Amino acid sequence: MAKAKGSQIKALWSKGREALMGPQLAAFLPAIMLGAYWFGGEGVLLTTAVIVPALIAFFGLLSRRGPAAARRDSITGLPGRVQLVQALDSALTTGLTPAGDARMAMVVEIDNYEGLEHQYGDDGIDAIRRAAADRLAAGLRESDLLAAIGIRRFGLALGKTPRVDLETMIQLAGRLQEALAAPISLGGARVLITACVGFALPGRVPDQTGEAILAAAESALDEAQKSGPGSVRAFSKGMRPRVSAPDNVTKDVITALQQGQIQPWFQPQISTDTGDLTGFEALARWLHPEKGMIAPGAFLPAIARAGLFERLGEVILFHALSAVRDWDAAGLCVPSVAVNFSPDELRNPKLFDKVRWELDRFEIAPRRLTIEVLEDVVAQSDDDTTTRNIAALSRLGCGIDLDDFGTGHASISNIRRFDVTRIKIDRSFITHVDTDRDQQNMVAAILTMAERLGLDTLGEGVESHGEHAMLAQLGCGHVQGYSIAKPMPFEETGPWIVSHQKKIARTPVFPRKIG
Incomplete structure (x- = not known):
């Protein structure tokens, strides 16, 4: 009816x-x-x-x-499913063989679409769809057809291809995923997305019609999504549902942030001259109510997929400054706290105002907050917003630490441009520095450069007293690592500080190496 x-x-x-x-x-x-x-x-x-x-x-x-125009997607301007199926049918009826130039179907779907839509709203998700469409189109040839076959799903009909095999399709899927993975500028934020991919080769699809080939690619996509975000699957005749459950880490990590399960743990940094505590680094840790402690490497990718790096940064900064206030109230001497800022946060035009507002709220002097920036950010960034943010925070009085120094390609000019005040020597140079002559020479060269530039230094990942002693002799200003203390929850920092203050009187001061 x-x-x-x-x-x-x-x-x-x-x-x-x-x-x-x-x-x-x-x-x-x-x-x-x-x-x-x-x-x-x-x-x-x-x-x-x-x-x-x-x-x-x-x-x-x-x-x-x-x-035809009525069948185009209103947001991306791409043709729809009907045109895609027609293109596949047309190729099949022109006599092209599966072994040579037959068209193949590939389907790409944006992961965590609902989460992105919830976070960025209708306008934001439309911008994400347009950006995704542009990037996919840029990676294709004129003979290929890209279509929007759903609000989060794109279909591809691939034209004449000299080589048609599984490896070729997997490589193409990887290139398209890589294109989508680059940050998308959305207002003041940078959004990271991933996508699952399914594809079908015509020779493996029983029913040789355009609709059947596209449906086979979508079946492969369904299988890929069962393996978690960013997965790729090819259609096979014997394809069966996988036993493994879908990845729920992204959903869990959003809940964890909302419920306060992710908070900073603090690792001390001490002077090699006096042994005094010179600060703590605030490191994100997830204490799951059922699974216990979850390593950052297991949940930070989910934070990125959900576009929540800025929210994580806000949580860590709040608790770090709250800790400084509480240490002061307890009469404990903690000169500074260091907070890691992600590239997304550094590109946010509102970052400086956020940091200044938090410092004012807790009535903490800017000199007591250190901003840690990865060397790769300094080496690769040509973003004016990043430069302005770091320069503004430096002028405010915050310290700027160049993290993981030696692993990237930061030039001296970039170190000066970003107003770096201290370099943190990566642990790869610290390991066995007490026994490896090559390591000693490398660290000595870094320390000499830092001294000439007027920069302070800190050795990361110090795991033995021998490494600690050698760094002191070579002239490294500060050390941090398991030989001093592992990261600890805030509640344990007070007793540790008291114990350390009692212990430093018995700890020998290592003399600087001369010549």
């Missing part, structure tokens, strides 16, 4: 459009205008004079655009 009613409405719409576009309109136009004047006077006559030409123009536009 509903279907019949819909057909009647469609028929009336079509007849109305034809009536307004045909030459017969000229015969009725005087009658229409006279009737308008008779019915409502000059006001209605003027209104009719405006509306009728507008309707003519509107229906004329529809007529010129034709049915």
Whole structure:
């Protein structure tokens, strides 16, 4: 019944459009205008004079655009499922063989679509879809067809390809995923997305029709999604549902942030001259109520997929400054706290105002907050917002630590441009520095450069007293690592500080190495 009613409405719409576009309109136009004047006077006559030409123009536009335009996606401008299936059917009927130049179907779907939509709203998710469409299109050839076959799903009909095999398709899927993985600028934020991919080779699909090939690719996509975000699967005739459950880490990590399960743990940093505590680094830790402690490497990728790095940064900064306030209230001497800022946070134009507001709220001097920036960010960033943020925080009085120094390609000019005040020597240079002469020479060279540039230094990942002693002799200003203390929850920092203060009187001060 509903279907019949819909057909009647469609028929009336079509007849109305034809009536307004045909030459017969000229015969009725005087009658229409006279009737308008008779019915409502000059006001209605003027209104009719405006509306009728507008309707003519509107229906004329529809007529010129034709049915193909109506089937295009309104956000991305891409053709839809019908055109994609037609392209596949056309290739199959032209006599192209599966072993040579037959078209193949691939389906790409954005992961965590609902989470992105919830976080960024309708306008944000539309921008993400457009960016994804542009990046996919940029990675294809003119002979390929890209279509929007769902609000989060894209379909590809691949044209003539010299080599058609599983490896070629996997490589293409990887390239498309890599293109989508680059940060998407959305207002002041950078959004990271992943996508699952399913594809089908025509020779492996029993029913040789465009719809069947596309359906096979979608079946492969369903299997890929069962393996978690960013997975790739090829269609096979014997494909069966996988036993493994879908990845729920992203959903769990959102809940963890909301419920306060993710908080900073604090690892001390001490002076090699005096042994005094010079600060703590705040490190994100997830204490799951059932699974216990979850390593950062297991949940930070989920944070990235959910686009929650900025929210994580806000949580860590709040608790870090709260800790400084509580240490002061307890009469404990903690000169500074260091907080890691992700590239996404550093690109946020509102970062400086957020940090300054938090410092004012806790009444903490900016010099007691250190911003840790990865060397790769300094080496690769040409983003003016990142540069301005770091420079503004430095002018405010915050310390700027260059983290993991030696693993990237930061130039001296970039170190100066980003107002770095201290470099943290990566643990790869620290390991066995007490026994490995090459390590000693490398660290000595880094320390000499830092001294010439007027930069302070800190050795990361110090795991033995021998490494600690050698770094002191070489002239490294500060050390951090398991030989001093492992990261600890805030509640344990107070007793540790008291114990350390009692112990440093018995700890020998290592003399600097001369010459």
